[in-house]
Amino acid sequence: MLELRDIGFSYSGHAGARSAATPVLDHVDLTLDEGELVLVAGRTGVGKSTLLGVFNGLVPAFTGGRLSGDVRLDGASILHLAPRDRAHVVGYVGQDPTAGFVTDTVEEELAYGMEQLGLDGATMRRRVEETLDLLGIANLRSRDLRALSGGQQQRVAIGSVLTMHPRVLVLDEPTSALDPTAAEDVLATLTRLVHDLGVTVVIAEHRLERVVPFADRIVLVEADGRVRVGDPAAMLQHSPVAPPIVELGRWAGWSPLPLSVRDARRRASQLTLVPAARPAARAPSEDAVLEARGVTVTYGRHVAVRDVDLRLTAGQVTALMGRNGSGKSTLIWALQGSRKRVRGTVRVAGEDPADVGAEARRRLVGLVPQTAADLLYLETVTDECAAADRDAGVSRGSAGALLERLAPGIDPEAHPRDLSEGQRLALVLAVVLTSQPAVICLDEPTRGLDYPGKTALAEILGSLTAEGRAVLVATHDVEFVAQVADRVVVLADGEVVSEGTTARVVAESPAFAPQVHKILGDPWLTVEQVVAAGAGR
Amino acid sequence: MSTARPARDLHPGAWWLWAMGLAASATVTTNPLLLLMIVGIAAVTVSLRRADHPWSSSFRLYLVFGLVIVTIRVVFRVLLGGGFGSSVLLDLPQIPLPGWVAGIRLLGPVTLESVLAGLYDGLRLATIVICVGAANALANPKRLLKSMPPALYEIGTAIVVAVALLPQLADSLRRVRAARQLRGVPGGRIGRLRAVVVPVMEDALERSMSLAAGMDARGYGRAGDLPRSQRRTTGVLMLAGLVGICAGTYALLDQTAPRWLVMPGLVGGVALAGGGFWSAGRRVQRSRYRPDRWRTEEICVALSGAAVAAGVLGPLRDDPLLHPALDTFPTVTTTALVVVLLGIVAALVSPRPVLAQETAPPLEEVGDARAA
DSSP: OEEEEEEEEEOOSOOSSSOTTSOSEEEEEEEEOTTOEEEEEOSTTSSHHHHHHHHHTHHHHTTOSEEEEEEEETTEEOTTSOGGGGTTTEEEEOSSGGGGOOSSBHHHHHHHHHHHHTOOHHHHHHHHHHHHHHTTOGGGTTSBGGGSOHHHHHHHHHHHHHTTOOSEEEEESTTTTSOHHHHHHHHHHHHHIIIIIOOEEEEEOSOHHHHGGGOSEEEEEOTTSOEEEEOHHHHHTTOSSOOHHHHHHHHHTOSSOOOSHHHHHHHHTTOOOOOOOOOOOOOOOSOEEEEEEEEEEEETTEEEEEEEEEEEETTOEEEEEOSTTSSHHHHHHHHHTSSOOSEEEEEETTBOTTTSOHHHHHHHEEEEOSSGGGGOOSSSHHHHHHHHHHHHTOOTTHHHHHHHHHSTTOOTTSOGGGSOHHHHHHHHHHHHHTTOOSEEEEESTTTTOOHHHHHHHHHHHHHHHHTTOEEEEEOSOHHHHHHHOSEEEEEETTEEEEEEEHHHHHHHOGGGOOHHHHHHOTTOOSHHHHHHHHHTO | OGGGSOOOOOOHHHHHHHHHHHHHHHHTOOOHHHHHHHHHHHHHHHHHHOOSSGGGGGHHHHHHHHHHHHHHHHHHHHHHOOOOSSOEEEOOOEEOOOGGGTTOOEEOOEEHHHHHHHHHHHHHHHHHHHHHHHHHHHSOHHHHHHTSOGGGHHHHHHHHHHHHHHHHHHHHHHHHHHHHTTSOOOSSHHHHHHHHHHHHHHHHHHHHHHHHHHHHHTTTTOOOOOOHHHHHHHHHHHHHHHHHHHHHHHHHHOTTSOGGGHHHHHHHHHHHHHHHHHHHHHHOOOOOSSOOOOOHHHHHHHHHHHHHHHHHHTTTTTOGGGSOOTTSOOOOOHHHHHHHHGGGHHHHHSOOOOOSOSSOOOHHHHHHHSOO
16 A cells, blocks of 8 residues: 655765765665554664654655655655645654644644644544544543643544544654553554554554564664564564563574463473572662652642652662652652652761752762753763763763763764764763762663663663662663662552562562563563573573 | 533633723723722633633733732832822922923922822723733633634644743753753853753754644645636735725825725725635635634623723713812712623623643643653
8 A cells, every 4th residue: 555665765964973875774665555563673773763754754854865766655656745745644643742732632632633634524523532432532532731641642642643544654652651551552542443443553662572462564674774574473583672572482492483472471381490599689788878758749739759768778779660640750859859858858878968059969869860861962972071070070081981881982072962862871871970979860761772772771770789879760661670670669649559679569560560570470570580590401 | 600501611702802892991991990890800700710721820910910010100100200289298309300301300299199190090001901811811822813714824823833832941941950950060151051051942943843743744734726816816915905904094194195095995905905815715725623603602701891891982981980080089980880890791601611620630740750
């Protein structure tokens, strides 16, 4: 139906991370069929978003660059149609749904696209009602878009293009900002569209573990701009990015690879694993680096965090989990001292971060916020590092050395905006670490990171704890938590509902269980553990 | 009685007409009792009928602004002295000024009359401002823009988007300033400014680009097929209309210009320009989802404002009570009272507004939690 023929794309004459010589897309041939779910995968920065943009014309209309080849709809070329003139065929939902909202209530947002198409009032009314029901958001119809939760916003964004009855729906990382439950809701909605309405859905996503079970085909974008297309099980056999379930399957030599937890569980019964003496969780030292008691934070009348007790011990990574809006970010900022507490105490090395000046606070608690780029404002990596040295009052080159240790090989003359997600995160972390804080907090650090990127981050956090720091990570990413965390604290509605070692908390709540645990049960959390145990068999 | 009716948002135009009626009647009187009554009517209506949208809380700002206007007027009366009247409140020495500023006095005796004149005059201006504020708090500005003629749709959308981006800019500023605390604050004013402005501007630019991309992807700006001849008609109509309006206005203001130009110029010009708008609007294939309709309530609200204006500008026009003497306590008659009180009818006949939500968490927390 929709067909890409020999598509090539490159940024010409741009100085920057991508040199002009390397094409982002090269000789891409891809045909989308009616009613299939296609997953676009690949490492960070390989042009997955570019490929999605080619479908509806945002590339090159909004990105610049040179596009060659042809885009055909039912055999007719639509290459030269502007995105707005393809709107009734290709629906597009960008990475951040809130950035694309034009109106302010759910109902108006759903109708906006149809107004542009000039549909008559009765049709619009009918389609809005149908879409509200289809997405399960009928109770939200007159709500303010900005007051919705992340999952609800994502569903509204999907609905707002669905009302135009597009034949292809293109989504760029629809679940990356969502907690596991909200992500499941959104994916369930998408599969329903594929099955019931025959809509073709194209998804680019880093968290393959969430989407792979639903995908009909996988498009693997490679570093040289070529793509490989095929059946998920076959494609994932050699993919550079693979969810834990696939890694487990590869290790165990299962063929074809199981893609859903259910399949894998059946295969796993043949697997005999002797729980090796597990590398016991690093012995919890008794000295708490950070001790919080009864922390309560309010916004007006709304209580965001209520009576939270938290102990962070040296040499441990603690994960802070909970659904969107459960108060994770607020708690982190309160621990750091910037957010005013209504009640409670926080002690770091005998001091309360809220009582000391900003400079002393930075030496107690370092924080990498959700949008890490907020900290960066200079033109080159070198400048950022030099500024960090000056600000922290340490010898020249400290931040640079830290960065080299965290993420070796970053071009010192590169613009921070041109770095990859993972490199930028490492730069911000290096800037924050220059003040030598005893506690490091990270808010959603894994957004936009692929599996190798997350492994690198896990290693960085491991080395920080080895130095005797305490690390607190707020995240939705259960696989990352299984990989990195010693302890888990689960927040709900601003209160701690569950707390303990990772294995225990994960065993207690299935929503937070990583894939390996779902397949093999206790005490397995990561593929690494299984491999280690298997090697000893 | 009004609570029995289902909640509904009125057409924003109705609220604006009502408020304009009140404001128009305020322009012709300096009677503080009447003016305060108008302010009271506006305040009561706003408190009864405003929704819980962000702009609804702006009314308080207008009240404060009104207070500032009154204060400034009175202070200037004292500073620059009116000097008329006989009841001296405070005998300040007059500051001698050179001869070339003749006609201006600095300080001098403060009389009750000049202070009252300043007070009444300030109150009149404040009342007009507060009426505008009431309309602003009651009517959804976005819906008002939506009711614009189709030819102006693009401009309307641009304004809506700009308005929506403002709170986002504030949000981004707050975030970046918090982030500043996490690393050192650079020395020097320029450095400090740069550390905040650069990330905020980058953020704003990125948001604008993704919004533009999102709107384009959803069909914004789709143009219908328009034959060349029709485009020419539109252009000719608009140009001729503009020329007509210009000629008419000129003739109206310049007494030496021939009188016959006035009416044909103005009316004809407006008609031609209207035709141009209509012709340009025909190109637009856009439709409107659930457009606001004028129903009985809307008409009643608009009439309530119009009645006040008609009453004050009509029968009461030459009534001395509109401009009370400065040496006696101002009075009102029953007729004037009834006329102005007609304005409160709007609050009674209008339905309860639709509240966005009662139980949702405040925006800030959601904003924090959402991966922005």
